[in-house]
Amino acid sequence: MTADQLGHGKADLRTRLRAARNGLAPAERSRADEAIFHRLRALSIFQAAPRIFCYCSFGSEVSTRQVLEAVLQARKSLILPRVAGARTLTWHEVQSVHELLPSRFGIMEPSSVCASVEPRGFSDDLALVPGLAFDRAGFRLGYGGGYYDAFLTEFSGISLGLCRHAQLVDDLFELSAREDHDRPVDMVLTEIELIRV
Incomplete structure (x- = not known):
């Protein structure tokens, strides 16, 4: 998308x-998400x-x-x-997934029985990050809460934004x-490419 748009x-x-x-x-979303999932699962950083x-x-x-199902089936820590x-x-x-409960916003979250984990300390961890948009320098437009900016500041591993190509902007x-x-x-x-920042 361009700035004028x-x-x-x-x-x-x-x-x-x-x-x-x-x-x-919905069909277009589903096709893109399926392609993103298959590209993600094939990445060596995901496998490792x-x-x-x-x-x-x-x-x-x-x-x-x-993704959640694939991580659990591979016996990785989710x-x-x-x-x-x-x-x-x-x-x-x-x-x-049965340990997830809806939050007050309707988003599924871990229940109180799930052990807490610190996001720092392991360089080979992988974080999958949501966003309304990403640019080619890896910056994201989130929802305005600042949650993931704070997380990315302390996360020690590799961070990967998931984004349909339609939500990818230049800058x-x-x-x-x-x-x-x-x-x-x-x-x-995206469903089309992997951008390494």
């Missing part, structure tokens, strides 16, 4: 990108990572349902977030949608 500023950009993402036909930090997709986000306060996520190891800075506290991911994966 998107407008400028984070608030305007979030509104436009959310509408564009929601406007994708002992712990996968992931998210439970919500609404029109890139679906992680198959680590999922729970909102603990402003700009704060706590991370918990999940043994089964968020040019769209007035990047700030000093924003943290890029190491890579961005």
Whole structure:
């Protein structure tokens, strides 16, 4: 998408990108998400990572349902977030999708029986990161809560943004949608390409 198509500023950009993402036909979303999943599973960093930090997709986000199942089937540690306060996520190891419960926002989160995990300390961990958009420098436009900027600051492993190609932009800075506290991911994966930052 170009700057003329998107407008400028984070608030305007979030509104436009959310509408564009929601406007994708379900079949088109499903095809893209299936391709992203297969490309992800084939990556050596995914295969080698002992712990996968992931998210439970919500609404029109890139679906992680198959990812969660694949991580558990591969007997890797599946680590999922729970909102603990402003700009704060706590991370918990999940043994089964049956340990997930809906939060007050309707997003599935680990229940209280799941052990907490620190996101720092292991360079071969992999974190899969959601966003409304990513750019080619790895910067993301999130939902405005700052949760993942705080997480990426302390995460020790490799971070990978999941993004349909339709939500990939050239440069968020040019769209007035990047700030000093924003943290890029190491890579961005779409159904078409893998971008290494």
